[in-house]
Amino acid sequence: MRRNVTAGIDGSAAAVAACEWAAREAELHGVSLRLLHAVAPLPGRATVTTPTDPAPRPRTAARVGPEAEDRIRDEFPDLQVVTDEIAARPVDALVSTAEDTEMLVLGSHGAGAVSQTLLGSVGRGVAGRATCPVVLVPEDAGSAENSAGRSTEGHTPSGDVVLGLDLDRTGDRAIGFAFDEAAARGGSLRVVHGRSGQNAGGRSGEGEGADQQGAVRSEDEFATQVESWRAKYPTVQVVSEAADGAADRHLAHAATSASLVVLGRGSRGGAGGLGTVAHAVLRSGAAPVAVVP
Structure with a gap:
């Protein structure tokens, strides 16, 4: 019996596909879904944003977690969903949470001006170090x-x-x-x-x-x-x-x-x-x- 399924979210289309796949997986096994949004803190900061940050995070970053949760709750009304937002490097945050979940689910592309494949960055780092299974979901997994x-x-x-x-x-x-x-x-x-x-x-x-x-x-x-x-x-x-x-x-x-x-x-x-x-x-x-x- 799984404790939960955890999906890494970053606002990208690939992360949305991974989130939906993770929700189906959680429902399939009768467990809860955890949505994890990790953003590296600014230099010298322990939090993602503060009122005094000279270069605060884009407003879209603050909406990633709630928007993903709302979307999943609409599609999976009976599924227990929790969202965590962490100030940490995504690889480190995901590897750390592997100790508390039975499965990590990630999209195959990350967010950014230039879409970067997880095979070269986050995915390789997480899949190579995590203590639980890591599922990499292609962006067009739904179709x-x-x-x-x-x-x-x-x-x-x-x-x-x-x-x-x-x-x-x-x-x-x-x-x-x-x-x-x-x-x-x-x-x-x-x-x-x-x-x-x-x-x-x-x-x-x-x-x-x-x-x-x-x-x-x-x-x-x-x-x-x-x-x-x-x-x-x-x-x-x-x-x-x-x-x-x-x-x-x-x-x-x-x-x-x-x-x-x-x-x-x-x-x-x-x-x-x-x-x-x-x-x-x-x-x-x-x-x-x-x-x-």
């Missing part, structure tokens, strides 16, 4: 839901959950998170599995027989890794898909019909960043991506 054949009646998302399973690195926490999300949505769990650095066509000097043996070995290892989770979630239909070639391209394609893509943080790129797989899926803009530590 993508309808095109992927998901539910348009009510708020409950439908559609497959896709898990990118690196047989050498992905831990049980990511696997369990993917099963839990698939069970909540009532859809299937598509597991795209392979190995770090795997290339299409096998290694040089290996014949077709070696490729077939490797495929059988991968399927056996996949079955072993998910066996206990199948027993825990008997209603979840699991579909195995071997990543024949580059995993990033395979997952980006799978994301086009998914409601959520789940990746372990250790898969491709290590704990310090999102890696090529997350980048590829997010660039496609097809589905939200959960990065699980």
Whole structure:
């Protein structure tokens, strides 16, 4: 049972999409939604604004939290929503709040004169350090839901959950998170599995027989890794898909019909960043991506 779902808000269109996605997620799991608006304080200030600030924050910044809360309350009248506004660097504030939430949800672009992708700033910093799953939501996630054949009646998302399973690195926490999300949505769990650095066509000097043996070995290892989770979630239909070639391209394609893509943080790129797989899926803009530590 989740304590709450937390969405980072900054007034951007991407943050609005993330906020709405987080509200559906909170409603799906029967928990509250926390909206967190973090603004770095001016030099020498402990607060976001004061009457004596020589360069006070724009008035729009003060309206971000209340406007986001009003919007969510209108669309989700039965959902418990709280808003916190914090004077702190966004990355630090979000990483800190990860200790008190089960999931952080962020838009894939930040606010500003020049829209800056979270993959290069906040998202990478938060996803690489947070102790809870971080979901990065593309700006057009709402329209993508309808095109992927998901539910348009009510708020409950439908559609497959896709898990990118690196047989050498992905831990049980990511696997369990993917099963839990698939069970909540009532859809299937598509597991795209392979190995770090795997290339299409096998290694040089290996014949077709070696490729077939490797495929059988991968399927056996996949079955072993998910066996206990199948027993825990008997209603979840699991579909195995071997990543024949580059995993990033395979997952980006799978994301086009998914409601959520789940990746372990250790898969491709290590704990310090999102890696090529997350980048590829997010660039496609097809589905939200959960990065699980």
